[in-house]
Amino acid sequence: MIPPARSSVRRIAALLTGTLLLVPAATGCGAGSGSGGGDGEVTSITALDYYTDATEHAQWGEMLTECGRTVGVTVEHTSVPGASLIPKVLQQASSRTLPDLLMLDNPDVQQIARTGALAPLDEFGIDSGGFAQGILSAGSYQGSVYGLAPNVSTVALVYNKDMLDEAGVAVPRTWDELKAAAAALTRPGRYGMAVDANPTFEGTWQFLPFLWSNGGDERQLDTPQAAQALRLWVDLVNSGSMSKSVLNWTQADVHDQFVAGKTAMMINGPWRIPALNQEGNLHWGVAPVPVPQLGQAPVTPLGGEVWTVPRSPSKARQEKAARVLACLNGPANMLTAARQHFTVPSRTAVAARYAEEVPSMAAFAGSVEAARARTDELGVDWPKAATAIYTAVQSALTGERTPEEALRNAQRLATAD
Amino acid sequence: MKRAQGRGGPLSTVLGIGLLALMLFPVYWMVDASLQPAGNPLRAGWFPLHPDFGGYATALRDQGRNLVTSLVVALGSVVLSLALAAPAAYALARFRPRGTGLVLFGVLVTQMVPGIVVANALYRAYDELGLLNSHLGLILADSTAGTPFAVIVLHAFMRSIPGEIIEAARLDGAGRLRVFRSVVLPLSGNALVTAAVFTFLFAWSDFLFALTLTTTETVRPITLGIYQYLGAHTDRWNAVMATSVLASVPAAVLLVLAQRRVAAAATDGALR
């Protein structure tokens, strides 16, 4: 007779081995990821971006499919949420499973290009002529072009026509006019002006037009020009023309506030236009960002996503991906994308045509020519400066520090090791 | 005549509903936001006077498969976590082999590891094993939250099972496994359900592994699927909220049933 103890040991051991055997059986024929090496006929490539919204995803998907068709491949198109794109790219880089076509937000190109993960586009004979200087600079690293963006965008002042008419206020062109207009437009339950001043790179993005138009520079933050720009925002909040909640708002929140009639003016980008157009009762207008003195030209930051070709062991795949990239950046597709997403084509000539076609975009198209890339001067050191800038804005708007002190502190942060 | 010990009356129910209403007010607000046209959350008044069901229509159309994925992964995670954790907790509580303290400590330490650290490591492994974009892969990954938790909770409960009952079963000739299955598990009903409920919730609400370990739309839990309505340039909050609300319904039903089932079993098991 078998003592009970032994039999239970046997039984447990049997259970264990059974389970362990089950795991590989269940995983079974694991489909390897699509990036097969070797230079056989390439029939399909992968593309990664952050256009998760169903409509945008479909629009880009269609364009990718079309371009793929002309090159003879199908495109597997995946989108991940915006903030998760870079972590995903890094994971894929370390396991060598980067997609064949990778979209990057333009300030990130420098960092990724520096790693050597991307292939320079001139290797594939892609023509980068006719592009606006800003976007070319953003997509380049050490003299080589790594990424091209079909469309770019920037910010401008969006205002509620009815509210301005009712208050008898003209569209502000200078900072003083802005302050006056915002004050005149503020009512109980409604602010005159709204921006995104939150502690992320979005907040920095919204502050840059004011910093740059006044001659401020991200290389040296503790200058009087920068302090003046920051003081403009501080004055707007302290005078009650701008809500203190800007400290927390994203650009989407600012848009919602505007649409709900809680703010008369806002700084935002043209991609909001489709949503703005959906509001029947909202009569909105666009104007360039107000400048310090009349006659100056606003300098705004360049937005837009570039497409890049990561290096892979398969030269054939890279070739196909590069051809799809070139197709995406062709004038016809640029125009299509611009019309779909209310952004501006990156090629200057195409942008001019577009501005004629869509007058509401004229202000944006004009600003894009002079728009500056965020990584223009600092390259891979931009994230530090960007963090310092939003830290300064937050610090000053909460009243913790004066603008000068805040910027001094920011400069210290930006140059610290 | 004294009311039965520990029973409340309808007054408790009213108070309960009131407390719940207070706790769940944000959920009401989400429902309110889900009924806003074009999803501008600022339009939400106290009552959705002109409800717009566009968000729900969108959610129902798009998220069916994702909902099933979430349910499968969550339930699978429960099964796996309990299967791993219950015997381990029992052994640690009952036999107290040398090194119990160390094992428990190790289990606790796993709870401290930030998720992204695990996710990054898993991505490489999964890619080589072909576990990306699979239900099994997600089940394995999501159980990393449930298993240690279940071990800790079950251990705490199983420690309090009176030794005499175990001894009695052993004297009757039952093997260790039989004792575990027929005596300990039924007694731990409450603890098992608690562990099961939380393992389900951990897996259900996981976003990190869903994001990291999938690259296509075939296996996409709802926490990731919801980003279909949050794009780089647009936000459709009514669809986001509608999806959240709709997705919670089957999960909530499951939870209610699970807790009911065991509450009944616990009162039947008259070992106390």
Next chain:
Amino acid sequence: MRSGSRPPTDRFPGRLRERTAQWLFIAPAAAYLALFFGYPLVANLVMSFRRHTVTTFFTGDAPFVGLRNYASVLSSDLFPGTLLTTALFTVGSVLGQFAVGLALALFFRRRFPLGDVLRSLLLLPWLLPLVASGATWRWMLDPDSGVVNTALRGLHLSSSGVPWLTGTSQALVSVVLVNIWVGIPFNTAILYGGLRDIPTHLYEAAELDGAGPLASFRHITWPLLRPVVGVVLVLGAVYTLKVLDLVLVVTGGGPAGATETLATRSYELSFRQFDFGRGAAMSNLLVLLSLVFALAYLRAGRRARTF
């Protein structure tokens, strides 16, 4: 008394078999945890001792820098503030969740119609995706248009509303409140389970002896609930230390860094500054902090077991 005697030579292998059987119960879980946590933990530790940048992900190059990442993190002037914020956030959240959770668990202990359904509905905050509930709380707490301030103004409890998300001290209170809201279901469910396991005859006996509800809580409920309370508190602390997404969604770490915790700073170092070495160092400091709680829990548990 078991009949029959085993030959003496069997006794040694018997004990070994006994030990093996015991460890076989533990083995599957131990293997799973070692596999899924061991490697990442070690990898994170190694990363914190090297200069790990974006390039490292692609090339694998990461020069060893010893403790420099830790030194840099600890000596940053933001660190004391972050540590304090983390401490306040953790203590506030855990105590709040526990207190409310216990109160609700005690309330639900009495069986009343719909009790089970209501108790299950209490789990809803965990069923909802954090992106949705976080955003909802952000709208509700908005100082201008949020429903909380509207209610406060309507009830004349505050004339201009509380700057929930824009005041530096109020913002911390806000994230603590939201975290408490998220943590209540966890506490309630576990404490409820613990309460249910306390034999009712003890309460009956106490009542016969004339003990009131407060006395029976102090002398019956609390002592018998202690092991469960320990579990809930230590897990609550460990989970709260890890909280990241909630703070990012509700305040983004602002305003002016008022809600930056070790977890959010670690994320920022890694994914905004791309300085993964320092990010890993920060997250290891977090693990160290959790270890303190864990040791306290195990110490207390060992003491309890000797009873």
